[in-house]
Amino acid sequence: MIWKIFLFLLLAFVSIAGIAFPIVEKPSAWYEFPFIPGLEENAKIIFFHVPTAWLTVIAFLMSTVFSFRYLRTKNLDEDAKAHSAAQLGMIFCILATVTGAVWAKFAWGQFWSWDPRQTSIFAILLIYGALFALRSSIESEDKRATLSAVYSLIAFVTVPFFIFIMPRIMKGLHPGSADDTNAGPVIDFKMNSSMQLIFFLSLIGFTILYFWMWRVGYKSIIIKDKLDKKIMNPITGQGG
């Protein structure tokens, strides 16, 4: 319970600080953010855009790890964990795409310009969508778990290419691409310590939130499966 209150306070602080702290030319007080040329006031969305994109990747990774574990153990609980991670990944992926598009509108001029980063997040969105389409098409539990585990593993061997390699080797507008003249990530060079603090607090807060949601998610899936079996097995009078 205590850590839930802590998480609430942390995320409340991050939200308020991220939105309300002023951006000034020469930050002197601890709550002032530096003025980054090219980003200006738009820089504040970094506190929400980067954590969601980070969690998209974490969720994808976890979904793959638990899929792999399912294939080894054939334990349906592992599949519930993988599925729950994928569900959250989809939510965070949509959030990252939307916050990214909004940021792009103000920083690059239009919502969508097929920048390599945008292409890669779009591909992940498609993979999550395909995974859910596959899951919903299969009735049998074991078959559904096995096939979606195999699919997410196949997707995992092709997708890192999208997230990690392609955006860095192709010319693009997103920080970190090949022709980036701003000398690499914004986080290291352009932020002052207070901005970095809020940024990493936000990252930590969102990650804890994700793990909490993931635990609730997979437990509810497991309980739901148990209840379904109970209802569907009236002859014995006991749960399957």
Added chain:
Amino acid sequence: MIAESYALFKKDFHSELRTRYAINSLAMFIIVAISVILFSIGNETITESLTAGLFWVVIFFTAMSGLSRAFVSEEERGTTLTLQLIASPTTVFSGKLIFNLILVFCMNLVIALLYSALFEKFVVQNFPLFLLTFILGNIGLAVASTIIAAIIAKAGAKGTLYPVLSFPILLPLILTCVQLTLFSFDGTSFEEAQFELAIVVGYDVIMFTASYMLFDFIWKD
């Protein structure tokens, strides 16, 4: 194992010759798709990059219309169990892969010939590069679509699901192949296209390995 895979391929080949279902539907699909594109273009001249893109669009959708047959037909005829008894999963996958590879090569050869005849801007300056792209792209396409076809067949042969599942997996391959085809139109040298070629080779190798490792799980119920 190679002999067994070959026997399995021959079985598929003969049953295909008997019905000619895949060949006929693929041929008709190619004609329909290209004529739709030609109608929509009309008298306009389209650019090289659009031609390269449309070339791979037709290849992608043709593959999606025909390649799922390999495993779906086994499920439809109820011969999956027999195959599971007489052959190891690796053998089955190899046999199906050979069949799909040959199908992909034939179909893409027809598409390439039709494109070079019908599209003004389909002029290949660097032919060896085009050939290499064509071969590597076809291998990647065949491997990825064979493993997805196996998943689809087990999922109850849902026709619409096939392109949905294949597209994200094939996206890296298709994007790079479009770029390489464009390079071959421009007459770019091998040195400049090195990086894209490495991606396609890497994709083929990864896909091939992953498919062989994961096919066991799909095949065994």
